[in-house]
Amino acid sequence: MTEQTEKFEFKAEVNQLLDILIHSLYTNREIFLRELISNASDALDKMRFAISCDPELNDDVEPEILIAYDEEKKTITVTDTGIGMTRDEVVANIGTIAHSGSAEFIKQAAESKESLDSLIGRFGVGFYSIFMVSDHVVVRTKSYKDADHATQWISDGKNSYELSTIEAEMDHGTSIEIHLNEDMVDRFGSDDKLRDIVAKHSNFVSFPIMIGGERVNTVPALWREPKFQIKDEQYVEFYKFMTYDSQPPITTLHFAVDAPVQFNSLLFIPEKDLDIFGMDRDNWGVDLYVRRVLIEKQNKNLLPEYLSFIKGVVDTEDLPLNISRETLQDNLLIGKISSTLTKQVLGQLLKLAEDDAEKYAKFWKAHSKIFKAGHMDFLNRDKYSKLLRFDSSKAEEDTLVAFDDYIERAKEDQKEIYYAVVASREAANLNPHLEIFRRKDIEVLYLYEPIDEFVMESMRQYNDFDLVAAEYADLEKLDKFESSEKEDEPEPLSEDQEKDMEALVAKMKEILGEQVADVKISERLSDSPCRLINPDGAMTSSMEKIMKAMNKDDSIPTKVMEINAGHPLLRSMLEIFKTNADDEFIAMSSRQLLESALLLEGYLSDPHALVGRIQNLLTKAGGWYAELEKKD
Structure with a gap:
């Protein structure tokens, strides 16, 4: 029974605010249940604190959150045994939204070109998300400070609300009865559907959440527990619960940070790249919680993409959120968490590399392709480079x-x-x-x-x-460094031979024409007959190939060919050149040297001419060899 019913009219700007909240803000309507559970958890925390501050406060009410669906009434009821509210607190907290600054919010919403999500974080009225799914709402609450009176608040979220005093006996706490809209019954009208929402958003709330007489949130928020109390088996079980990976992680990173932002983190490095076929590259990010309540799954701002192989959770007490909790209000704080978290992860990887080379080798084999992209992280270059x-x-x-x-x-x-x-x-x-x-x-x-x-x-x-x-x-x-072994140095060229070699180089340049930028005698080669280098030396051959591939350029670059004047092949060419500068062998060998070098560099796309030339040379060489064998 109730008595002393009073009716209150919402102010005009409050009606506008409710209209925005109900129709414009939330993109995911199931958020209403997360908001109510979060509020209930806060109320239970406050009750626990009150008991700890007052040893004489006798309280035998079990701390829990009860969620029930009534199929006949089509209502969802969320009940907590928390601190509750007095009549004045009901008016202050949920009866007078204007007190939170609704007029200023509406003004800014009208003037700002930004999204509403960037403006509303400071108003703290997530409770009103229930009007996205309901015809009307009945709130019954009793403060632990008031032994005699409980209060009832009723509203359809449109023009007014009613307040009355409840005569019936009631424990301290709050009960919120949500009368579902007809079009919301199919989405939320069953215990199973409510269990799914709790498992998705509120699975790690520290107080029991009961649906149909069973506790729904059975997995503990392991990241909040002291490390020395946790066994390796618990970490593995939690990792598999989070990722559905059948294999245990390579390693676990569990740490708490107090400054500049307070947060707890539990991260895992999988044994292998979970994106096996490379088709799911956007499926990464660390789950962000605030006081054990999921705020954003796979948040991509907490860790840089080169650490995207990491799975896990970050839970903070300090983060201010917008009203829907679907986007974050303060990017500065997220930036501080990200900066600290990245340094912590790199530090833990350094420790792993020092303490367990075998595990680190597993990490490198599984995730190095992604990790190497961190070369652009200039702030953490020292740690990154050591890894x-x-x-x-x-x-x-x-x-x-x-x-x-x-x-x-x-x-x-x-x-x-x-x-x-x-x-x-x-x-x-x-x-x-x-x-x-x-x-x-x-x-x-x-x-x-x-x-x-x-x-x-x-x-x-x-x-x-x-x-x-x-x-x-x-x-x-x-x-300046000595050679490690004595080399079989070729016999030095005589002065006349040096002149002939210069003439041979010029002839080779004439034969190759625009296929090369120049032909020079090398000062570096000892075993190979030649090598190719870029004329300006500004880019390595491999980098040049990458740039050409990016520009879809399949042309063969024009390079400088350096020859090894001491190589037997070049000495043979020199002898033939001195006898006949126009001998076919000079032209054939020059082209063969160039195409062989291009083949080694990965540029020769059509090897037919090279193969034909090799076969021609082998045929001639075979004939010469046969004649020599006859003479012997």
Whole structure:
């Protein structure tokens, strides 16, 4: 029973505000239940605090949130045993929305070109989301401070509300009875549908949420628990619950941060890339909670995309939210959380690399392609660069090298870290650009993927060492190092032979014409007959290929061909040239050298001419060899 019913008219601007809230703001109508559960949880927290502050306060009411659907009445009732409200508090909190600044909100909403979501965070009236789904609402509440009186508030969210005093006995707390609109019954009119909403948005609320006599939120908010109390099995169970991954994670990152923003975080690194076919690249982000209530699933602002392989949750007490909680009000705070979270994750990865090389190798194998994109994160470059790994000319089988490993093995007075883009270790052994490094026993990092060179170009330096492409290494810096082995030096050219070699070089340039920018004698080559370099030296061959592919340019670039004057093939060409400068063999060999170099560089798209030329040379060489065998 009720008595002392009073009717109150909403002010005009409040009617406008309710109209905006109901029809314009929320894009997901199920949010109403999340808002009510969040409010109920707050009320229970306040009750718990009141009990802790007053030891004489006797209270045997079980703290819980009850949700029930009445099929006959078509009502959803959300009840909590929290702190409750007095009549005056009802008027102040839900009876007078104008007190929250509705007039100012409406003014700004009319004048601003921004979305409503960016304006309404400061008004705190999420309770009114229930009018998206209801004809009218009945609120019954009793404060723990008032032993005699409970209050009833009724409204259809249009022009007015009614207040009355309840005579019937009632425990402290609040009960909200929502009379569903006809078109909302199919969406929310069953215990199963309500359970699904709770599981999605409020699964980690610390108080029991009961539907149909059963607790719905059975999974604990593990990130809120002290680390020393949690077993590895619990972490694995929680990870599988979150991700549906059948395998345990490589490692778990669990930490709490107090400044500059307070938050708890529980993150996982999966054992493999969960986007197996590369078709779901947008399915990433960390789940954002506020006081255990899900605010945004897969928030993409908390971690940079190069850490998108990480799964987990972030829960904060400090974040102000807009009224719908569907978008975040204060990007500055999100930025602070993101900055701190990124530093924490990189720090934990560094610790993993130092403490457990085997686990770190698993991480690198699974996620390095995504992680390498972090070369643009200039704020965290120091930590990021220490986490990079590469194959190397001195690496043992199945072992990757960090920059620090390279520096430990560097020669005295060496201040460069050399790298080369290669297809494989076998290709590296045939790479003419790397001959001088093998001869000088200088380590070279092998880059197998296009992004690797972007990493090097972006970083340019590690500690006091410059990152240098082996293709354009400074000869003066390499010449100061002794060769590791005695070389079989070719017999030096005589003065006349040097002149003839210069003439041969000019002839080769004439034969090749516009296919090359120039032909020169190399100072670097020892094993290979020739190599190709860009004329201006501004871009490595591999980077040039990337840029041409991006521009859909399949033409063969014009490069400088450097020849090895000491190579047996060039010496044979020289002897033939001295006898007959127009001999067919000179032209055939010049073209063969160019196309072989283009093939090694990955530019020769049509090898037919090269194959035909090889067959022609083999036929002639076979005849010469047969004649020699007869003479012997």
